[in-house]
Amino acid sequence: MAEQASYAPDADQIERLARAALERLPEAFRAHLGDVVLRVEEFAEDAVLDELGIEDPFELTGLYSGRPLGDKSSSDSGTLPDMIHLYRRPLLDEWVDTGVSLEALVTHVLVHEVGHHFGLSDADMHALEEAAG
Template identity: 75%
Template structure:
């Protein structure tokens, strides 16, 4: 039930909405990329935690809209064991601020950030990430 006097149209998109947009973007990626993303966990949070921000030297939590944590596929070995799963974090509040500031659709923005983080998983260059984003758009 929505708060009195408010409708879904007047509320900021919640974590579940951002997650649904991210999963839809993942499903639009070419099959050859999706085949290597099965173990990657996508997590949506309001902000990066202080440990992450401090480790990256970021003072303003609104400055980080997405993060890949893991080792790129090119650095993995069949001898790896016991490692935490690779994760892509999307940060809702910075995404919403960027959405308002840029005027792009929220779907396009979430796709852009997600594809950039997927690119880190594959060890792609910025140019390769741009081409992948075109395919997922």
Template identity: 70%
Template sequence: MADAMSGQEVLGQAPDADAIERIARDTIARLPGEFRAHLGDVVLIVEEFADEETLAALGIEHPLDLTGLYHGRPVGEKSAFDSAPLPDRIHLYRRAILDEWVETGVRLDDLVRHVTIHEIGHHFGLSDDDMHALEDAVAD
């Protein structure tokens, strides 16, 4: 059997939500300390698909077109005057991630790392270039 994380042909079941979460948490653990220090209150959620309300709000028609989403306000926009906001959340959508994994042949751990860092980038208000640099910093 091929390595389930490599993107090579795999026999058996697709990686479950726990496997996706482990990769995402490993990604977070590899971030530079100045980023990790501001992620303590961010909730990581792995779901099968985005719900209909989320898809409609984003103008996305098919749930396999959304692999991840950040809900919250970027760190630089937060204020001490915010009234009891919900915790910031990073959603990873397992089925969309697996669909992209199969379609692209990218290693699953690389893909989950990419999606996780992209959503973390929204938390920090980073540009795409900054997100790519951060992704390079945590790569194997």
């Protein structure tokens, strides 16, 4: 029997895991995420890393860019859409280092970034992650 080649999960596979995690969130949260763009990229751009004071691109697994829902106003028209960025290579690196499942890691990072969208505290994010687990 021929051995099947295996490869690191690509951006599409990570996006599928992230979308599945979004579907497991409580409806009260999902209802407010329809306009949030989900992007999976290899690494954060250098400008983003510089702005955050991060030297090693492997240190950033995800990022929310936008304004939390509670800070939005009607004068926000014409702004870029809110985005959740997941960074594939740092996620894979952390996956290997921690030994947790990739699904659990992607869910953890995604929920953290969703939490920023809602302006949640760390305790609230933990409860949300439990609901999405």
